[in-house]
Amino acid sequence: MSETQYSPSELLICLAARLVEDNAMAFIGTGIPMLAASLAQKLYAPNLIPVFEFGGVGAELEKLPLAVGDMRTFNKALFASSICDIMETAQRGFIEYGFIGGAQIDMYGNLNSTVIGDQGKPKVRLPGSGGANDIGSNCWRTIAIMPHDDRRFVKKIDFVTTPGYLTGPGAREAAGLPAGSGPYRVVTSLGILGFDEQSCRMKLLSVNPGVTVEKVVENTGFELLFADDIGANDPPTGEELRVLREEVDPDKLYR
Amino acid sequence: MTDNVIRVLGKGKRPLIRPPDMADLRACNRDKNKQLVDKIMTEEEAIEAFVKNGDYIGVELYGTVRCPMSLCRALVRSGKKGFDLAGQGVHESDILLAADLVENIDLTYIGMEVYGVSPILRRAVESGKVKQVIEWSNGAITWRFKAAAMGVPFLPTTSMLGSDTFNYSAAVTVEDPFTGNPICLLPALVLDVGLIHVNRADKYGNCQIDGISGFAFEMARASKRLIVSAEEIVEPEVIRAHPQRTVIPWFNVDAVVHAPFGSWPGEMAGAYERDEDHYRMFVKAAKTAEDTASYMRQWVYDLPDHKALLKKIGDDRLDALRVQGQGGVK
Numbered sequence: 001m002s003e004t005q006y007s008p009s010e011l012l013i014c015l016a017a018r019l020v021e022d023n024a025m026a027f028i029g030t031g032i033p034m035l036a037a038s039l040a041q042k043l044y045a046p047n048l049i050p051v052f053e054f055g056g057v058g059a060e061l062e063k064l065p066l067a068v069g070d071m072r073t074f075n076k077a078l079f080a081s082s083i084c085d086i087m088e089t090a091q092r093g094f095i096e097y098g099f100i101g102g103a104q105i106d107m108y109g110n111l112n113s114t115v116i117g118d119q120g121k122p123k124v125r126l127p128g129s130g131g132a133n134d135i136g137s138n139c140w141r142t143i144a145i146m147p148h149d150d151r152r153f154v155k156k157i158d159f160v161t162t163p164g165y166l167t168g169p170g171a172r173e174a175a176g177l178p179a180g181s182g183p184y185r186v187v188t189s190l191g192i193l194g195f196d197e198q199s200c201r202m203k204l205l206s207v208n209p210g211v212t213v214e215k216v217v218e219n220t221g222f223e224l225l226f227a228d229d230i231g232a233n234d235p236p237t238g239e240e241l242r243v244l245r246e247e248v249d250p251d252k253l254y255r
Numbered sequence: 256m257t258d259n260v261i262r263v264l265g266k267g268k269r270p271l272i273r274p275p276d277m278a279d280l281r282a283c284n285r286d287k288n289k290q291l292v293d294k295i296m297t298e299e300e301a302i303e304a305f306v307k308n309g310d311y312i313g314v315e316l317y318g319t320v321r322c323p324m325s326l327c328r329a330l331v332r333s334g335k336k337g338f339d340l341a342g343q344g345v346h347e348s349d350i351l352l353a354a355d356l357v358e359n360i361d362l363t364y365i366g367m368e369v370y371g372v373s374p375i376l377r378r379a380v381e382s383g384k385v386k387q388v389i390e391w392s393n394g395a396i397t398w399r400f401k402a403a404a405m406g407v408p409f410l411p412t413t414s415m416l417g418s419d420t421f422n423y424s425a426a427v428t429v430e431d432p433f434t435g436n437p438i439c440l441l442p443a444l445v446l447d448v449g450l451i452h453v454n455r456a457d458k459y460g461n462c463q464i465d466g467i468s469g470f471a472f473e474m475a476r477a478s479k480r481l482i483v484s485a486e487e488i489v490e491p492e493v494i495r496a497h498p499q500r501t502v503i504p505w506f507n508v509d510a511v512v513h514a515p516f517g518s519w520p521g522e523m524a525g526a527y528e529r530d531e532d533h534y535r536m537f538v539k540a541a542k543t544a545e546d547t548a549s550y551m552r553q554w555v556y557d558l559p560d561h562k563a564l565l566k567k568i569g570d571d572r573l574d575a576l577r578v579q580g581q582g583g584v585k
Contacts, residue, residue, distance in 0.1 A: 030368050053393060054317035055467030066531075067345075067368045069317025071524045071578070074467055082468040083317075084401055087394035091413055110418075114390060119423050125380040125388075127366030127373065130343065134394035134414045160419040175417030176428070176437030254369070 006236045008147070008189050009254065010244060011208060013039060014236040016099070016145055016187045025049045025057075026097040027090065027135050030068050031254065032145050033099035038064060038248045043240065051095055053131040055081040064249050068131070087131070090138040093178070098139030100132045101146050104157040107202045107222040108171075109164025109183030109195060111136065111144060112157040119159060129161050136162035137177055141184035148188035154221040165200035190216045192233060196225050206231035264437050267424035269389040272339045272359055273311055275408040275443035283479045287506060293458045294511045295488065298329035298561055301510035305480045306330065309337040309358075310447035313400075313478065317469045318368055319345050319521030319529055323452035323484050325514040325561040327351060330450075332556060341444055342474075343393055345373075346521060346537065350555060352379040353547050359387040361444065363396045370538045375547060390423040391415075395441050397470040402443035404476030415439045449478030451503070452517045454526065456485035460508025461494040461501050466524030468502055475503040484514035486526055514561055516573055527576040530568075 006014075009032060016036035020026060022045040028037045037050050038061035049058050052065070056073030057080075065072040074080045089095060102111035103126055113132055117123030136142050142164075146152060164183045166172055173179050182200075186193040191207040203225040204216055213230060236244075296304070306312070312330075316322035327347040331354045340351060341361040348365045351357055352375050365376045379385045391399070394414045402410040415421040416428065416439050431438040451471050453462040462483055464471055475481055483503065488511070494501060517523075520530040520537070540550040558564050565573065 052467075054320075054469050066529065067318035067320065069320040069467065069469065070522060070529070071320070071466060074524075080467045082472060083393060083397045083470045084473060087397065087414070091394075114420065114423075119388070119390070119419070121383075122381055124372075125377050127376070128362050128364045128390060129392040129420050130364035130366075131393040133392035133418055133420045137392075137414045137416060137418075159423075160417075162420070163417045166417050172417065174437075176413060176439070177416050178413055 004238070006241060010236055010241065012145055012187060012189065013244060014240045015192060015233060016143065017044060019143060019185060019187070020045045020048055020097065023047045024096040025051050025094055027051050027053070027095050027099065027139055028068070029099050029101065029131070031101070034061070034065055035244070035248055035254055036099070037061060039240065039244055042243050042247060051086060053086050054083050055086055057081060057086070064253055066253065087134050090134060093140070095139045096141060098135035098142045100135055100142055100144050100162060102132070102144065102161065104152055104154050105144060105146065105186065106154060106157045106164070108166060108168060108200055109144065109186065109202060110157055110160045110166060111162040111164065112159045114159045114161040116158050132162045136164065138181065140181050142182070143184055144186045146186070146188055148190040148216070149219050150221040153219065165195065169198065169200050190219060199225070201225050203227055204230060206233050208233050209235045261432055262430040263427060264430060265421070265428040267421055267426045269387060269423050269425050271425040271442055272341070272361060272389065273445065275403070275445065277406055277408055277443065280403065280406065280445050280479065289506045291459045291505065294460050294508060295458045296510050296512060298325050298484070298512050298514065299333070301482045301512050302326070302329050302333045302335070305482055305509050306333070306335055306448050308335050311339045311341065312448045312450065313341045313446040313474055314344060314347050315342065315449065315451045315469060315471050315474045316344070316347065316521070317467070319534065320518065321452050321464070321469065321523055322347050322518045322521045323450040324519060324521060325517040326450045326452070326482060326484050326512065328555045328564070329560070331356065341446060342396060346534070349373055349375045349541065350551065352376060353551055355384065357385055359389070360385055361389050361391055361396060363391050363393045367538055374541045378544060389425055390420045392420055395424070395426070396444070397473055399441045399444035400470055400473035400477040402441060403445045404473045408443050409440045411438045411440055413438065444477060446474070446478045448480045448482065449474050450482050451475055452484045452514065453503070454485065454523065455487040455489045455493070456483055456511050457489055457491045457494045458511060459491065459505040460503070460511050461491070461505045462503040462508070463494070463500045464502050472502055475507050478507070480509050481507050482510045482512065483508050484512040484517045486515055486517060486523060488513045516565055517561070519568065526578065528578055530576055
């Protein structure tokens with residue numbers, strides 16, 4: 001691909017990388033979050049502390065991990081720990097960001113990665129929570145990354161694997177989840193969404209290059225809220241694409 | 256809050272595969288031989304001696320990393336069956352499911368990570384072959400092992416709350432008697448048999464792990480019977496020189512198996528990388544029941560033991576997988 005052309009996943013990676021704040025601890029899952037964290041470390045957040053659920057903390061993501069437990073997750077790391085310790089670190093409030101994905105999401109940011117259909121008689125059995133429920137329960141701000149269409153953005157998800165704002169304002173706290181935690185952003189193939197402070201409902205913040213607000217609405221199965229001033233996301237820059245292709249993923253593991 | 260009563264706020268609707276029985280675990284541990292005895296045996300001998308039909312088994316790993324694959328393949332070949340399975344899995348769960356050995360699963364994650372959903376899990380669960388799937392998060396299942404390791408019947412957590420992962424688990428939510436907030440109680444998970452692969456062990460079962468330790472510490476202590484396989488068997492002096500590095504001490508361990516490349520086709524921190532070509536071939540074979548069966552014949556059933564597997568893979572290919580240093584950067 002040329003300097004200016006980019007794939008849908010490259011756009012997602014760049015958008016997510018720009019969201020990460022320097023010096024924060026971020027829980028990183030397999031796939032796009034790993035690429036985004038690595039790109040962020042190289043361009044925007046050199047002191048980002050990647051946390052991988054099986055124990056790797058503070059790695060330099062020189063070579064891209066293929067999984068959340070592989071040796072690259074603790075390459076030149078500061079700490080090689082264990083899953084209990086990492087989940088407990090999130091539970092006691094250290095971890096600001098958690099990157100997650102899912103097959104379905106609703107307007108309160110609840111995510112499904114367990115099953116399509118009934119859990120006891122599934123139409124499609126998906127992998128299950130993994131660390132997603134722990135991340136969504138205990139990280140301060142979760143960032144979901146997913147393709148955007150009306151099969152994924154639905155009024156009612158089949159299974160709440162990972163809690164978002166559950167049924168709305170106050171529901172997380174009422175369920176016993178840590179106060180002040182919850183979904184923060186949803187980075188999609190069409191734009192970036194956030195959550196309204198009062199209603200906890202998903203709100204369109206900005207659209208991706210070439211995407212209209214109407215297209216986002218058409219591809220969303222529930223009623224969206226809109227920011228007063230909907231922004232336009234910049235396409236990946238030449239620098240982002242160069243670093244992504246040459247340094248982050250030269251072996252094209254994720255393309 | 257009512258005095259003297261802890262109020263139950265909710266219960267997961269799935270059954271516990273085994274209710275926590277700490278008295279049974281204590282009795283089992285009291286009877287264990289604490290002497291330093293040579294426990295070296297083959298995969299086949301260990302499975303024969305310590306695994307029974309219908310056991311509740313757990314496999315420790317992270318993804319395809321440090322996974323006791325030579326033990327899992329021996330388990331499949333042993334003909335033993337009817338297991339309940341706990342933990343999180345990738346390749347090892349797939350081969351146990353493909354061999355129809357699993358009745359019920361305490362499931363956190365079974366999939367192919369970057370390669371997506373496992374078609375083998377889909378076939379096993381969607382057909383109803385697996386009777387019950389009980390949902391947990393990765394944190395929850397490891398804390399359940401931790402509770403057992405602590406010798407207590409449950410541990411509280413703020414994971415699982417408010418979700419269907421809770422609703423389809425066997426956890427309980429109560430009003431915490433100290434703060435009055437809802438809190439999720441995770442029942443201790445005691446395994447009949449745990450399978451763990453480590454970097455090195457002595458003949459008594461003292462184990463060292465390089466790099467991250469996943470949930471080996473907790474699962475080892477939550478297992479009534481524990482089979483350990485190791486890349487390298489070292490002299491007890493090596494262990495005694497760095498006792499702070501012993502993650503699993505001998506008295507937890509029943510069998511020690513020498514299994515170089517024991518995690519293949521998965522990887523081992525500081526030793527070798529994943530055999531990506533082989534794993535991709537498996538991912539492809541997993542798509543249909545026929546190709547999966549053919550994979551199982553070729554790479555599991557038709558081989559007598561781990562040595563025969565290593566011979567089939569060949570030294571050149573194994574050597575090419577070796578790495579220097581824990582970071583895995585060649």
